Amino acid sequence: MRDVLLTACLIVIAAVSVNASPWSRIKSSFTRGSGRVQADHSQWAEERELGPYLIRSEFPLQDVHSLVQDLGDLQQDLEETLRLECQPQSIQIHLFQSKRSYDLYLRVRIPEGINRQALYVPGTDPGTGRIYAYRQRDLETDVRHETTHALLHTALPYVPIWIDEGLAEYFEMPGSLREKGHSHRKELRDAIRYQGWRPNIEKLEAKRKLLDMNGKDYRDSWGIVHFLLHGPKEARQALEVYFEEIQSGARETPLSQLLRTRIPNLDQVIIDHLK
Numbered sequence: 006m007r008d009v010l011l012t013a014c015l016i017v018i019a020a021v022s023v024n025a026s027p028w029s030r031i032k033s034s035f036t037r038g039s040g041r042v043q044a045d046h047s048q049w050a051e052e053r054e055l056g057p058y059l060i061r062s063e064f065p066l067q068d069v070h071s072l073v074q075d076l077g078d079l080q081q082d083l084e085e086t087l088r089l090e091c092q093p094q095s096i097q098i099h100l101f102q103s104k105r106s107y108d109l110y111l112r113v114r115i116p117e118g119i120n121r122q123a124l125y126v127p128g129t130d131p132g133t134g135r136i137y138a139y140r141q142r143d144l145e146t147d148v149r150h151e152t153t154h155a156l157l158h159t160a161l162p163y164v165p166i167w168i169d170e171g172l173a174e175y176f177e178m179p180g181s182l183r184e185k186g187h188s189h190r191k192e193l194r195d196a197i198r199y200q201g202w203r204p205n206i207e208k209l210e211a212k213r214k215l216l217d218m219n220g221k222d223y224r225d226s227w228g229i230v231h232f233l234l235h236g237p238k239e240a241r242q243a244l245e246v247y248f249e250e251i252q253s254g255a256r257e258t259p260l261s262q263l264l265r266t267r268i269p270n271l272d273q274v275i276i277d278h279l280k
């Protein structure tokens with residue numbers, strides 16, 4: 006799991022034309038025009054604008070072309086799955102060749118980001134943000150995770166930390182593996198079988214900061230999100246009401262409350278869904 010507020014990504018595909026790629030389906034328009042964006046760092050081997058993303062990479066993007074394709078699909082997947090409309094304007098994705106290079110870059114800019122595997126930093130303008138990640142085995146997963154954060158924050162004025170992380174954990178997998186392929190699935194099955202695991206949404210809802218979230222909280226948040234998206238229709242209805250309330254600007258009803266009024270014996274229904 007990523008520990009993180011933000012996101013890091015890595016993606017690339019030098020040889021793919023924009024018209025032939027999933028990027029062409031992205032609705033957002035790039036506000037910078039077609040000109041190259043001024044780089045502030047000479048280390049980038051490649052810079053590429055793809056939809057709302059500006060990818061700066063220390064290595065050729067063709068090395069991560071599958072990730073680039075996934076990013077093209079991610080916004081559409083997220084919008085269709087959550088029935089939200091994302092409005093990204095400019096999301097910069099910085100990909101580093103090594104942890105050392107990543108640390109050197111962040112040390113003077115975002116020192117609190119060092120020691121994280123990837124990072125997402127919201128921008129000050131609506132629809133903007135920056136993602137940082139470095140090359141390692143889980144780079145593509147990290148980038149999808151952090152980009153999910155970035156996109157969610159363009160669709161909602163506020164995203165409670167537990168559901169922000171639960172959704173990022175869910176969408177960090179490639180589309181074909183999201184429902185059944187995440188390691189959290191087996192982890193929760195084992196926890197239910199051997200440790201008497203029970204959900205505790207109210208405890209997750211009480212989390213206010215990223216530092217409040219431990220590894221099991223990420224896993225449990227993923228489990229609740231899986232239930233919301235693949236469980237009974239009443240669960241998805243509760244999620245939709247929840248998002249509508251957040252978008253209204255009013256203080257939202259806790260999701261746990263929306264769920265419990267619709268689903269008697271909620272905890273057992275969640276267990277039965279996940280086991």
Ligand SMILES: [Zn+2]
Pocket residue numbers: 007008009010011150154169170173
């Ligand atoms: Zn995260």
